[in-house]
Amino acid sequence: MLFLKKFHLSLPSNHWFLTIICSLVRCHIGSAHFQFCLSSRLTNLQVLDLEDNAFGPKFPLLGNKLISLVLSKNKFRDGLPAEVTSYYQLQRLDLSNNKFVGPFPQSLFSLPSVTYLNVADNKFTGMLFENQSCSADLEFVDLSSNLMTGKLPNCLLRDSNKKVLYAANCLATGDENQHPITFCRNEALAVGILPQRKKRKASTETIAFCVAGGIAGGIAIVGLIYLAVRKVKSRKTIERPNTRTIAESASAGYPSKLLSDARYVSQTTKLGALGLPPYRTFSLEEIEEATNNFDTSAFMGEGSQGQMYRGQLKDGSFVAIRCLKLKKSHSTQNLMNHIELISKLRHRHLVSALGHCFEFYLDDSSVSRIFLVFEYVPNGTLRSWISGGHVRQNFPWTHRIAAAIGVAKGIQFLHTGIVPGVYSNNLKITDVLLDQNLVAKISSYNLPLLAENKGMVVHGTSSGASKDLSTSARINQDSKVDVYDFGLILLEIIVGRSLTSMNEVAVLKDQLQASITSDDPARSSIVDPGLLRSSSDQSLKTMMEICVRCLLRNPADRPSVEDILWNLQFAAQVQDSWRGDSQSSEGSPVSPTKRPRLNITIH
Known part of the structure; x- marks a missing residue:
């Protein structure tokens, strides 16, 4: 006993x-x-x-x-849950001498209060990176006797006051006390970590x-x-609050040291406002369990950006999982720049990334597949609400303006909210999804990883751009490609039906242009009939003007995203005033009595 x-x-x-x-x-x-x-x-x-x-x-x-958590010399053998990375007051963590498996959460190095970290004598896997950040107070780290690869973070080696133990791994340190990388791969396979982990049944004994x-x-x-x-x-x-709730309510327990780090607090506040858990690495076992081992009932479709599956995580939340097979061999280190960019793509009007998972080739440990985990958006595409039969009756003009503003804000974030910006996103109305609050979210954008895998130019020029253009000129030209695509989305919002060809687009554009300076009956023959009684003529006319400018043939004549947003918000305010609504639309910088910022001149 x-x-x-x-x-x-x-x-x-x-x-x-x-x-x-x-x-x-x-x-x-x-x-x-x-x-x-x-x-x-x-x-x-x-x-x-x-x-x-x-x-x-x-x-x-x-x-x-928690301030101190000691679980050493026990019989824990599962992976660490994601909520461990939210222990922002934790100073001492000792998990040594157990049988923990799965990826080691490298964010433990950077917990704001941690001073002592001991995970020795387990089966933790994963690749360490030199550029990993560490807490300034971290004094003791023991990674010994695990299955880790890569290189020790520089933040552990720079400070001579830190005691760092790392023997019996497969790290590229040049020391004799490391195993060859094949040892860690074979050991990981032995405990079922790579490429997949089979569930064990409790023994009769x-x-x-x-x-x-x-x-x-x-x-x-x-x-x-x-x-x-x-x-x-x-x-x-x-x-018990799930991972998402912990991430959102953690601010109540922040230590003063964390509050002094304005950048970290700002990022955490943004994540809480979005209602999303922190970006993280998923294990292959989690992906398989979420999709019922990629059952056909979870399959959502396949396109140029990989296969899509619907999954449900352990906390009950639904996710969309994109499976991407790489056409050429990539090391984990080569992919981390892509992953860093993907992790930044979080915005109210983007279908945001929640995490990723790598699957490896067993012969050389290079990455064979990537699983990108995104938030799941339940209410279908914008097109289904505009031209999808009886549903359209519940999507009036005010909702359509709000959706257009949301798409424009999503484009603005892709262009200017991250560095480098993401351009030439090949936007389509079927790529705009609506969440439970009917907020528009762009679900498909030009991720460099996806573009590179298809042999396309990454982050620079569209296919028709001249090599002689300067960087700023190329960026401006690529941004105007997205403006044109936005014009197509706006055109479908206005006419209320699917567009079948570019010839039809050209005809409708000319009709809109002619009707802007004509009387109301001319516009009524083009606009979705369901909107005529619910829309202000001035609001509708402003939207038509923006649409025409976005569809101009010369990219230089098209408006900027900022000008588009200004006028869309003006259209929303005019509509609110027409309806007698005293509450203005979100964040509009323009008074309804002012003329639009965009000077529309029809040629």
């Missing part, structure tokens, strides 16, 4: 009853009892020391206010041992636990 050797909890006094129950258990405690003792009610837990016991295999469910231990514990202990469970169930239980 195994005894509970050490159980140190720091928690409020009203949890004494649970503490007594946990400390009385004198058998090999299984996962169910362990999770009961460390329930989500312990939201203020700060110090947990379970060293040298037999806990496991799953990582405990804990709050995000383990089950029999737990049953025997429970009987030996005595009827008194069983009765006490039974009463405790009933007492807990009789109360209103407080559900």
